[in-house]
Amino acid sequence: MIKAGIVGGTGYTGVELLRILARHPGVSLQAITSRKEAGMPVAELFPSLRGHVSLKFSAPADACLDKCDVVFFATPNTVAMGQARELVDAGVKIVDLSADFRIQDIAEWERWYKAKHAAPDLVAEAVYGLPEINREAVRKARIIANPGCYPTATQLGFLPLVEAGVIDTDHLIADAKSGVSGAGRKADVNILFSEAADNFSAYGVSGHRHWPEIRQGLARAAGRSVGLTFVPHLTPMIRGIHATLYARITREADFQALFEARYAGERFVDVMPPGSHPDTRSVRAANTCRIAIHRPQGGDTLVILSVIDNLTKGAAGQAVQNMNLLFGFDEAAGLGDIAVVP
Amino acid sequence: MIKAGIVGGTGYTGVELLRILARHPGVSLQAITSRKEAGMPVAELFPSLRGHVSLKFSAPADACLDKCDVVFFATPNTVAMGQARELVDAGVKIVDLSADFRIQDIAEWERWYKAKHAAPDLVAEAVYGLPEINREAVRKARIIANPGCYPTATQLGFLPLVEAGVIDTDHLIADAKSGVSGAGRKADVNILFSEAADNFSAYGVSGHRHWPEIRQGLARAAGRSVGLTFVPHLTPMIRGIHATLYARITREADFQALFEARYAGERFVDVMPPGSHPDTRSVRAANTCRIAIHRPQGGDTLVILSVIDNLTKGAAGQAVQNMNLLFGFDEAAGLGDIAVVP
Amino acid sequence: MIKAGIVGGTGYTGVELLRILARHPGVSLQAITSRKEAGMPVAELFPSLRGHVSLKFSAPADACLDKCDVVFFATPNTVAMGQARELVDAGVKIVDLSADFRIQDIAEWERWYKAKHAAPDLVAEAVYGLPEINREAVRKARIIANPGCYPTATQLGFLPLVEAGVIDTDHLIADAKSGVSGAGRKADVNILFSEAADNFSAYGVSGHRHWPEIRQGLARAAGRSVGLTFVPHLTPMIRGIHATLYARITREADFQALFEARYAGERFVDVMPPGSHPDTRSVRAANTCRIAIHRPQGGDTLVILSVIDNLTKGAAGQAVQNMNLLFGFDEAAGLGDIAVVP
Amino acid sequence: MIKAGIVGGTGYTGVELLRILARHPGVSLQAITSRKEAGMPVAELFPSLRGHVSLKFSAPADACLDKCDVVFFATPNTVAMGQARELVDAGVKIVDLSADFRIQDIAEWERWYKAKHAAPDLVAEAVYGLPEINREAVRKARIIANPGCYPTATQLGFLPLVEAGVIDTDHLIADAKSGVSGAGRKADVNILFSEAADNFSAYGVSGHRHWPEIRQGLARAAGRSVGLTFVPHLTPMIRGIHATLYARITREADFQALFEARYAGERFVDVMPPGSHPDTRSVRAANTCRIAIHRPQGGDTLVILSVIDNLTKGAAGQAVQNMNLLFGFDEAAGLGDIAVVP
Secondary structure (H helix, E strand, O other): OEEEEEEOOOOHHHHHHHHHHOOOOOEEEEEEEOOOOOOOEHHHHOHHHOOOOOOEEEOHHHOOHHHOOEEEEOOOOOOHHHHHHHHHHOOOEEEEOOOOOOOOOHHHHHHHHOOOOOOHHHHHHOEEOOHHHHHHHHHHOOEEEOOOHHHHHHHHHHHHHHHHOOEOOOOEEEEEEEOHHHHOOOOOHHHEHHHHOOOOEEOOOOOOOHHHHHHHHHHHHHOOOOOEEEEEEEOOOOOOEEEEEEEEEOOOOOHHHHHHHHOOOOOOEEEOOOOOOOOHHHHOOOOOEEEEEEOHHHOOEEEEEEEEOOOHHHHHHHHHHHHHHHOOOOOOOOOOOOOOOO | OEEEEEEOOOOHHHHHHHHHHOOOOOEEEEEEEOOOOOOOEHHHHOHHHOOOOOOEEEOHHHOOHHHOOEEEEOOOOOOHHHHHHHHHHOOOEEEEOOOOOOOOOHHHHHHHHOOOOOOHHHHHHOEEOOHHHHHHHHHHOOEEEOOOHHHHHHHHHHHHHHHHOOEOOOOEEEEEEEOHHHHOOOOOHHHEHHHHOOOOEEOOOOOOOHHHHHHHHHHHHHOOOOOEEEEEEEOOOOOOEEEEEEEEEOOOOOHHHHHHHHOOOOOOEEEOOOOOOOOHHHHOOOOOEEEEEEOHHHOOEEEEEEEEOOOHHHHHHHHHHHHHHHOOOOOOOOOOOOOOOO | OEEEEEEOOOOHHHHHHHHHHOOOOOEEEEEEEOOOOOOOEHHHHOHHHOOOOOOEEEOHHHOOHHHOOEEEEOOOOOOHHHHHHHHHHOOOEEEEOOOOOOOOOHHHHHHHHOOOOOOHHHHHHOEEOOHHHHHHHHHHOOEEEOOOHHHHHHHHHHHHHHHHOOEOOOOEEEEEEEOHHHHOOOOOHHHEHHHHOOOOEEOOOOOOOHHHHHHHHHHHHHOOOOOEEEEEEEOOOOOOEEEEEEEEEOOOOOHHHHHHHHOOOOOOEEEOOOOOOOOHHHHOOOOOEEEEEEOHHHOOEEEEEEEEOOOHHHHHHHHHHHHHHHOOOOOOOOOOOOOOOO | OEEEEEEOOOOHHHHHHHHHHOOOOOEEEEEEEOOOOOOOEHHHHOHHHOOOOOOEEEOHHHOOHHHOOEEEEOOOOOOHHHHHHHHHHOOOEEEEOOOOOOOOOHHHHHHHHOOOOOOHHHHHHOEEOOHHHHHHHHHHOOEEEOOOHHHHHHHHHHHHHHHHOOEOOOOEEEEEEEOHHHHOOOOOHHHEHHHHOOOOEEOOOOOOOHHHHHHHHHHHHHOOOOOEEEEEEEOOOOOOEEEEEEEEEOOOOOHHHHHHHHOOOOOOEEEOOOOOOOOHHHHOOOOOEEEEEEOHHHOOEEEEEEEEOOOHHHHHHHHHHHHHHHOOOOOOOOOOOOOOOO
């Protein structure tokens, strides 16, 4: 049994981590910190955890996180980068679900996140935790930069094509739709029920923080810079991301076979049969990415459909997948949940 | 490992059974029948099961259900009563999720279900599968009449009061609200998204089939006939039942303590602290009933709030709980899922 | 054309008032105040008003509200009571959509609203603006206390029975369900989409501010104090209130006929045929209350179903109805919208 | 007052037509036909119309449609083409909300709609009822082919660019999201609440009937054939279409100014300020198309956001707009409703 701590357990990625870790066979939850809720039983804030999690939120100072084997940061951006060094020095592995360690280009990070980075050297050693592309590096890392939700769905959908060099990577288009939980558990008017329900809109078309993250990942796979138009939308559901990806074909191939081969051994990527339309509920609360490949009217444009649960494969589930790799557990330990349908 | 079969696996209770049984440590799924979908892989109809269920739907004639240890009927009413005898005679245990064996008074059943009952003698021996009241009888039964969703939430909410004889049982009121999945996976206009979303209404106020079932259960507990006004409502959510129960106090008691004592050993009934308002999502996809007791303004009327997931504790989860009892498994085997929040 | 001003136009009752008043044939919108948004075009905050409302929000000091014929307060509680006197003295009629003038018993008001009342004498002269019971008083009033949403649906549902003296008014039960917009356009975590969607719960069972308001109204109709158990619930829809009302019969009557006679001349109360189940969408964005009367199984308990749109008949529509009476317009002027279905 | 009839009034476009026409100052509703519901009061099927529509559904044979000035077909495809000639010969104007007269290439129509066309000559004379491009032709037409919902949002979004010849029309991409009412009021399992709620998916990626319709419209504007990748999605809301359109720039221009100039005189197309993200609720129940123009990161790809209410500007509202043109009414008569927000 390893000892795990969570910093910032009051948000949606926090409660999803708790849901998964509470039943993980190899993990003992040691501490969950929240400055604001210190002293309150976790299950009082989240009654769904009654009978499953008996911990109270603790103040960061009292949490003894340095005695943990692994600490998850389910915090707003800029928190993890300030606390990581002390933990790493104490031999604690870090899985950061925020964006602090995702972008290798510090200047780029600072431009998008509007802050001075506190630990550029740790960024340099951090491993981007998309196991399907970085599995071996993850196993040996000290700090995992857990990918964003849009980047997970988008990269997994584009990767086989980019790696195979069969599409025009200067003009990729990702039209992505997210459930509202992706905006977090914070009191903003625009994500109130009465604003977001029975409504649909794009946002951040001029620029979204996941744009540089996706470009960085695809550029690595391509071996060169890529061009990307990324349009996120808010859709009235709680969980789920649906990325609709468009790419112009530059070289003919059996695209279905390409995807099947690329993800042959992957337990959390499901390449669906030709003609499929994966829906987000088919991955609700499951650590799975389902992908379908289309070539409408036999034209020169490929359409890739890629769905995940933004809180599971797009956040907490992937974080546990990374933890499993870090500690030599079965990669699927604790991640066997079947999607909840309907 | 026991062998399990499911008759009628294309509805919501069917897919929920599959979600639970596919991960149950003591169960091997043998057959899932569907006349209409025979030959189709189950995971083609429900892609959420891809990678978890490899069975195909089989025609009833080909399913060899009599080789199973247990058969679940997730069928429309009137199917199970026609097939039960042959299976029982072959030594197969039956858990019927439909209403065929729920009402002991055959005439009453026939009045509400508008059909001639095919197996009155099996009704007589069937055990009403609400483990919290019938646990020992369930263990020894051959046929389990798995309770309806409204009856589960309503009976668990009223039982401690009725058993203790502290309320006026001639004038019970149950104002119940159900998610739309309670109406089943059938093509009716009134449960279309565009009809049921962003909308709320009562239905069946003049009479609903769960009314006699609730009255039967409460009458057993009271030792006499009870009076009940039962008003079901459709609320725009997928899963969940919220029963708001009203009862006039006839004898003073510590009602909170009464509930806590009654359900002290129960693993699937959670009596919440005074002042609580359980929400349905706190039991989403979990086999739990959460209950809170209120006495507004210290008056003579008690308000009991009782929530379940209609497909889990209100159907498939409870069915598996009964199966666990039937076969000597840990009562909670396969039922450890934590509610999915948000 | 009368001149109308709105204080506090950034909430849901504010935008609903604007939707209605912008097309009212006898009203010219003069000013909409918002301390926070002063200077911003109203249609920038609410793009639905583009092309219909050209005003900007103005600071209260610049709004010249005393030049208006009528001023609507769509403000949080305790604002209107501080500004009313100056306007009334200037000859401006006031329609207050908040709760400041609703409760005649000042001590009771102060207990529930946890504030010292600033203008008890104005409360004394204020008229409770439920036209179906106070029409003549409304016409002559200077200050209208526009009723709350729950109180509108609940009182209209109980009134014919209470006035006729045919039910036990010591034990009324109102089980009410509200769409989330009833909680206002404010950044609270519990009304976020990801909290309130696909979820159902009661709240405020121990006490809700609309309880004394409903009791006051029913007591007036009964000529004596009444007993009421009132349980509000949050249901995952934007607009709409569904009140399910329970009353014990004390004297036999033709209850359907009673309601039809009581509301015979009312243009905004629709008594539906026997056996009906009004749904909230049938009044979405319409100034209508639809009511159905049930007597399940011919017992001694009546069940009344009463639905309104909480923002229209439950707030802004009723406010305009009151304004029409105040200024001698046709009572239905500007209120002809047909409910939006689906 | 002109006399209007509706064939097939039991669907969503039917009830939306009724909502609009019941309040239109120049229209008298004469007949609404439904083979199945003949004899039933329209307001019994749609209680939202109680007090506004007193007609009963009539059998087609009894409806005397040839006495009407205009007949709307709110029918499934292939109905209007069989009944149009008789009405046209009787001097009745036809507005067909189905697809029967939309596609000029009969072979193409027959391929997509899988039927033999019954009136190719009437197709030839029918006018495609998108007033923003065909206003003068509409005024003189006998038969209006009312556009589809996706085609309305998509064409209005692309038209200024295509007409100006500033984009690559060989590789247009339209990623469109529709509310569920777009699928009609028919009992299909896939549009049940419990299937479509809290869920998102694409459908018909390999080919959708609106694809040829959009291509036909854009080809007319371009003066040559165009290439289009069209991916429709189902999003869990009732009404609304959000089209996200992607086009590669081939010639520089002030794109914002281009749109503003193109739609300068249009009362139902609202070009929003730069940087806007129109949401579908801003046009809920209103006959408006709102459009925003983006050029992310100053690249070579334009992103156009175009929203409509699929039942209003995408169907019944546009039909009334066409009727207004046909009979010389103010083009906006009966279409002044402000969007219902929230």
